[in-house]
Amino acid sequence: MNRPRLVIAAGRDKAILRHHPWIFSGAVKRVEGNPAEGDLVDVCSASGEWLAMGHFQNDNIVCKVLTFNKEESLLPIAELLRRRVVSAIGYRRQLGFFDMASTNVFRLIHAEGDYLPGLVADWYDGVVVLQAHSVGMHRCFPQLVEIFMTAIPVIMAVYDKSSATCPGGATDGFVFGPEVAEKEVVEYGNRLIINFYEGQKTGFFVDQRENRRLVADLSRGRSVLNCFGYTGGFSLAALRGGASYVETVDISKKAIALCDRNVALNFGPEAPHRGVVADVLQRLDAADKRFDFIVLDPPAFAKNHRALQAGLKGYRSINQRAMEALPDGGLLMTFSCSQAVSRDDFQTMLFTAAMNAGRRVRIVRQLPHAADHPVSIHHPEGEYLKGLLLEVE
DSSP, X not given: OOOOEEEEOTTOOHHHHTTOXXXXXXXXEEEESOOOTTOEEEEXXXXXXXXXXXXXXXXXXXEEEEXXXXXXXXXXXXXXXXXXXXXXXXXXXXXXXXGOSSOOEXXXXXXXXXXXXXXXXXXXXXXXXXXXXXXXXXXXXXXHHHHHHHHOTTOOEEEEOOTTTSTTOOOOEEEESOOOSEEXXXXXXXXXXXXXXXXXXXXXXGXXXXXXXXXXXXXXXXXXXXXXXXXXXXXXXXXXXXXXXXXXXXXXXXXXXXXXXXXXXXXXXXXXXXXXXXXHHHXXXXXXXXXXXXXXXXXXXXXXXGGHHHHHHHHHHHHHHHHHHSOTTEEEEEEEOOTTXXXXXXXXXXXXXXXXXXXXEEEEEXXXXXXXXXXXXXXXXXXXXXXXXXXXX
């Protein structure tokens, strides 16, 4: 099989030998052949030894590796993808995700964590939403749709939501089944309206499911401020847990409108909830000890390492304001979804925020993403979500 080749410079193959699935352009001595964006390429050492096979990219990450096994690299790509998808589905069946009566939304494919770098797939009660983060994986969507439909016969529809994530762009739309702009799903008893066309990520932040459940466990009798609240996932959990009052703040009018619909769907029009379209920092300035539980789940402030310091400054600012706004004994659940922010970076930032706020702070619990978002031990960067539950005095 004559594929283009990436020849790695001498001494620059250590990460590849450790099976890290990203090959950076600085490690490549030369490119043999003329691969286009998304083409399959073989990766070889400076001495000519075969090392890996993956999708070529015109980027700093020049290749996302699909296999380090030479025998697998000789398989038709559809068969290699089938093996990966079947393994990923089997992992989730083993953990019981397909059998949960109270939840029917979860992640099916978690990119590098399921050895399919560049691919995210989420399950919304029979609708699969695919999102490509590489041209190579997007070109595989026709084969992937067939594989999913064979592996999970109850699939009703497949939606491609890659326009914002696929290099070079893509067109969002249903590639199988009826076109439905919205669908109702259930997460731990809370009914949620998912808008596939306008929703962020694949439509919902599936990775926070277990952390939302923890909010439900801690909210009884509390006044909860859900910042960057999107369509109200944490707010529904707080109301389900018996919060005395919940306020959802987001800068997006559409997000708050859908949040209000979700609250009414679950708890009726008289629920102790208010959706607020506002800047989070301004709302925190005005909070002044009114809320004894604050949730901060902001967007990624540091998209890459070049933006790390500016991102940490942004995280520090909102966390300091939240700490200042809480009464003694108040709880702060705070997150960073920036892959460039390490767990140590995140905790150091919170230490600085606590010192600047003049508050004593306890770490109650570490908060990772859920088990349907597995992390490959060869790719620690896959642990992108960092969260802490804090008590503030």
